[in-house]
Amino acid sequence: xxxxxxxxxxxxxxxxxxxxxxxxxxxxxxxxxxxxxxxxxxxxxxxxxxxxxxxxxxxxxxxxxxxxxxxxxxxxxxxxxxxxxxxxxxxxxxxxxxxxxxxxxxxxxxxxxxxxxxxxxxxxxxxxxxxxxxxxxxxxxxxxxxxxxxxxxxxxxxxxxxxxxxxxxxxxxxxxxxxxxxxxxxxxxxxxxxxxxxxxxxxxxxxxxxxxxxxxxxxxxxxxxxxxxxxxxxxxxxxxxxxxxxxxxxxxxxxxxxxxxxxxxxxxxxxxxxxxxxxxxxxxxxxxxxxxxx
Amino acid sequence: xxxxxxxxxxxxxxxxxxxxxxxxxxxxxxxxxxxxxxxxxxxxxxxxxxxxxxxxxxxxxxxxxxxxxxxxxxxxxxxxxxxxxxxxxxxxxxxxxxxxxxxxxxxxxxxxxxxxxxxxxxxxxxxxxxxxxxxxxxxxxxxxxxxxxxxxxxxxxxxxxxxxxxxxxxxxxxxxxxxxxxxxxxxxxxxxxxxxxxxxxxxxxxxxxxxxxxxxxxxxxxxxxxxxxxxxxxxxxxxxxxxxxxxxxx
Amino acid sequence: xxxxxxxxxxxxxxxxxxxxxxxxxxxxxxxxxxxxxxxxxxxxxxxxxxxxxxxxxxxxxxxxxxxxxxxxxxxxxxxxxxxxxxxxxxxxxxxxxxxxxxxxxxxxxxxxxxxxxxxxxxxxxxxxxxxxxxxxxxxxxxxxxxxxxxxxxxxxxxxxxxxxxxxxxxxxxxxxxxxxxxxxxxxxxxxxxxxxxxxxxxxxxxxxxxxxxxxxxxxxxxxxxxxxxxxxxxxxxxxxxxxxxxxxxxxxxxxxxxxxxxxxxxxxxxxxxxxxxxxxxxxxxxxxxxxxxxxxxxxxxxxxxxxxxxxxxxxxx
Numbered sequence: 001x002x003x004x005x006x007x008x009x010x011x012x013x014x015x016x017x018x019x020x021x022x023x024x025x026x027x028x029x030x031x032x033x034x035x036x037x038x039x040x041x042x043x044x045x046x047x048x049x050x051x052x053x054x055x056x057x058x059x060x061x062x063x064x065x066x067x068x069x070x071x072x073x074x075x076x077x078x079x080x081x082x083x084x085x086x087x088x089x090x091x092x093x094x095x096x097x098x099x100x101x102x103x104x105x106x107x108x109x110x111x112x113x114x115x116x117x118x119x120x121x122x123x124x125x126x127x128x129x130x131x132x133x134x135x136x137x138x139x140x141x142x143x144x145x146x147x148x149x150x151x152x153x154x155x156x157x158x159x160x161x162x163x164x165x166x167x168x169x170x171x172x173x174x175x176x177x178x179x180x181x182x183x184x185x186x187x188x189x190x191x192x193x194x195x196x197x198x199x200x201x202x203x204x205x206x207x208x209x210x211x212x213x214x215x216x217x218x219x220x221x222x223x224x225x226x227x228x229x230x231x232x233x234x235x236x237x238x239x240x241x242x243x244x245x246x247x248x249x250x251x252x253x254x255x256x257x258x259x260x261x262x263x264x265x266x267x268x269x270x271x272x273x274x275x276x277x278x279x280x281x282x283x284x285x286x287x288x289x290x291x292x293x294x
Numbered sequence: 295x296x297x298x299x300x301x302x303x304x305x306x307x308x309x310x311x312x313x314x315x316x317x318x319x320x321x322x323x324x325x326x327x328x329x330x331x332x333x334x335x336x337x338x339x340x341x342x343x344x345x346x347x348x349x350x351x352x353x354x355x356x357x358x359x360x361x362x363x364x365x366x367x368x369x370x371x372x373x374x375x376x377x378x379x380x381x382x383x384x385x386x387x388x389x390x391x392x393x394x395x396x397x398x399x400x401x402x403x404x405x406x407x408x409x410x411x412x413x414x415x416x417x418x419x420x421x422x423x424x425x426x427x428x429x430x431x432x433x434x435x436x437x438x439x440x441x442x443x444x445x446x447x448x449x450x451x452x453x454x455x456x457x458x459x460x461x462x463x464x465x466x467x468x469x470x471x472x473x474x475x476x477x478x479x480x481x482x483x484x485x486x487x488x489x490x491x492x493x494x495x496x497x498x499x500x501x502x503x504x505x506x507x508x509x510x511x512x513x514x515x516x517x518x519x520x521x522x523x524x525x526x527x528x529x530x531x532x533x534x535x536x537x538x539x540x541x542x543x544x
Numbered sequence: 545x546x547x548x549x550x551x552x553x554x555x556x557x558x559x560x561x562x563x564x565x566x567x568x569x570x571x572x573x574x575x576x577x578x579x580x581x582x583x584x585x586x587x588x589x590x591x592x593x594x595x596x597x598x599x600x601x602x603x604x605x606x607x608x609x610x611x612x613x614x615x616x617x618x619x620x621x622x623x624x625x626x627x628x629x630x631x632x633x634x635x636x637x638x639x640x641x642x643x644x645x646x647x648x649x650x651x652x653x654x655x656x657x658x659x660x661x662x663x664x665x666x667x668x669x670x671x672x673x674x675x676x677x678x679x680x681x682x683x684x685x686x687x688x689x690x691x692x693x694x695x696x697x698x699x700x701x702x703x704x705x706x707x708x709x710x711x712x713x714x715x716x717x718x719x720x721x722x723x724x725x726x727x728x729x730x731x732x733x734x735x736x737x738x739x740x741x742x743x744x745x746x747x748x749x750x751x752x753x754x755x756x757x758x759x760x761x762x763x764x765x766x767x768x769x770x771x772x773x774x775x776x777x778x779x780x781x782x783x784x785x786x787x788x789x790x791x792x793x794x795x796x797x798x799x800x801x802x803x804x805x806x807x808x809x810x811x812x813x814x815x816x817x818x819x820x821x822x823x824x825x826x827x828x829x830x831x832x833x834x835x836x837x838x839x840x841x842x843x844x845x846x847x848x849x850x851x852x853x854x855x856x857x858x859x860x861x
Contacts, residue, residue, distance in 0.1 A: 188720040
């Protein structure tokens with residue numbers, strides 16, 4: 001009996017998703033019965049069905065205990081482990097409205113309202129919440145914001161408070177070193193982070209000075225010569241899609257054996273989510289070693 | 295000099311010539327006549343080795359065509375046809391130098407014959423069609439091959455240059471060249487032809503001496519045009535008084 | 545001596561010009577370094593290990609693209625053809641981006657992908673090579689559109705950060721040639737030599753295929769050879785530097801205007817002219833908004849398009 005109900009519930013959602021006009025009488029009767037069943041059994045009915053349309057949003061939702069309400073995600077929502085099995089409804093710049101509606105969402109949290117398909121969702125009655133942190137502080141604000149939007153205000157505030165504490169500690173422990181750092185987003189062609197980037201802000205918060213932090217571009221192309229001229233003391237390399245050992249040899253060749261090269265999991269520093277402090281603390285930890293050396 | 299044996303030429307699915315057997319000797323002018331699309335140009339291309347879709351044999355000197363390389367054919371046979379494209383800005387001089395393979399005295403002679411000297415440095419694209427046609431005739435002159443295949447050599451030319459061109463062809467034949475040419479103008483054909491090949495456009499071919507072939511009786515059924523006169527005077531019977539039609543249907 | 549007529553003096557003059565440009569370009573960068581007397585060990589390393597290989601890459605790739613462009617123009621009987629016209633750049637980009645998707649952890653895979661992609665594109669084009677020039681060009685345009693569509697499809701599959709990288713590759717980069725410099729220079733020289741050997745036949749091909757054949761050129765042979773040669777050179781250039789537009793279109797065209805249309809001089813001048821142009825463009829790319837760099841492929845297109853349109857108007861006048 002229960003199994004049957006669940007199954008029918010799926011059907012309703014499916015129909016709602018497609019906004020098919022229910023046209024035959026038999027179907028209506030079925031619907032009525034099912035609605036009665038639903039009212040009597042399901043407390044989950046009150047909570048939202050959420051689409052997490054960016055990797056950092058997905059991480060936040062799981063971290064504040066709203067993971068059970070997430071019904072769909074986009075490509076590269078790969079953390080935590082449970083998120084990997086979520087149905088996918090799009091990628092970073094567009095969503096498939098039909099696939100999204102089939103999941104009967106009541107809310108979509110997006111990183112950019114201009115993402116293709118989002119306005120369509122809104123016009124079909126799905127609540128749209130935006131989260132696009134451009135600075136470290138925004139991450140904490142957005143966690144609180146998302147928490148209140150999905151009815152997990154308490155846990156979201158707890159999380160944000162604890163992250164804030166870690167951030168304060170970090171701020172206090174890092175003297176404003178202004179150590180020059182080069183952040184190697186990509187080796188070929190050599191790309192780095194410019195002025196108005198999240199990464200630039202992350203670097204500032206751990207007391208570093210991004211040597212290309214005044215370039216008014218998002219991901220400027222630079223050349224080795226420009227890096228040499230900028231005299232960084234530290235190179236940070238996201239440990240993705242490259243041979244880190246080879247990059248370390250490369251930079252030592254050009255900047256001398258003293259150059260400190262740190263490799264870091266990019267998801268911890270590029271992604272404005274709850275793991276950001278892990279990444280920042282990791283980098284800060286690596287820097288302490290550096291202070292001893294000097 | 296060039297021999298065709300049971301030559302059958304087709305283009306795609308269309309049979310242009312079902313069977314042509316003839317022999318052309320040096321010193322002759324052979325004129326090919328026929329309606330549009332009958333395969334006159336294709337016949338010339340086949341003889342140049344540029345149209346491979348044929349059966350039967352084409353024998354050049356003593357060997358069939360497939361036994362020659364492109365290079366060897368080009369020493370025997372010169373071809374004049376469509377005007378070359380002008381996009382790349384070749385000059386008259388450059389175009390002729392490509393044809394003359396180093397024989398510069400020939401080149402000067404040809405330039406003089408067709409009054410092209412003042413145009414020599416100009417790009418082909420800056421010339422009129424008539425001037426470009428003169429360059430093409432000059433180009434075949436400088437080739438100095440024993441066989442000339444000429445596809446409508448008098449097209450685009452003014453009257454004087456038409457006469458010059460026909461004179462040249464006659465002279466060259468007298469000096470021992472074989473000239474096979476496509477013409478549309480019957481008086482021009484009559485002026486130079488020793489022999490005539492007529493294609494009817496349906497696969498049929500007739501070959502004969504000019505004086506036998508250039509007659510109303512022979513050509514009217516091919517062109518569906520009423521002809522009057524004979525030999526040099528053979529021409530369409532223009533009947534102005536005839537209602538609605540310029541030419542009388544044969 | 546008239547350098548238009550004498551290939552040896554043309555070669556020598558262009559070689560000197562190229563060396564002079566290279567010397568000046570070598571000095572330019574993050575800051576000026578006198579190439580003849582670098583003041584420190586680091587300066588001389590910057591000169592000879594960073595700037596010089598990059599200049600040579602630019603020279604070789606520029607020359608290769610210009611030669612390939614000249615060949616494609618004759619082959620297709622269209623002076624407005626360029627090396628990427630038959631979709632080789634598109635298929636190379638598809639290969640490169642596929643490598644980014646399917647082998648994301650290996651940087652070398654991108655170059656390999658580009659090379660394989662370029663050859664897949666060439667093989668497809670060769671299949672159509674028996675078509676006449678006009679239809680071959682049409683087939684090429686359609687193929688290029690097809691590869692562009694596949695590329696868009698693949699880019700849609702990339703993560704956000706990956707998209708920036710895909711575009712970075714497509715806009716061309718001379719700083720990290722996957723192919724060794726000596727190989728590029730060798731290809732440049734071999735391509736020029738092949739071009740010169742074929743130059744008389746190429747001239748005849750300017751008259752159209754029938755005239756060329758009547759002048760003793762084995763046209764089907766030459767067409768296949770030319771298609772293979774031009775595509776192979778394009779594939780290597782794309783593998784080394786990504787897609788760099790308009791060098792292959794503008795340079796041969798410009799050289800024809802300056803030196804006439806005979807291939808001996810056009811090919812020599814294109815091989816050097818393309819090289820010099822790309823050295824200059826890349827020097828500009830390195831220095832204009834320093835310390836950031838402009839993508840060189842975009843720069844050549846921005847310079848190339850107005851020049852091209854101007855040529856087009858002039859031809860019409």
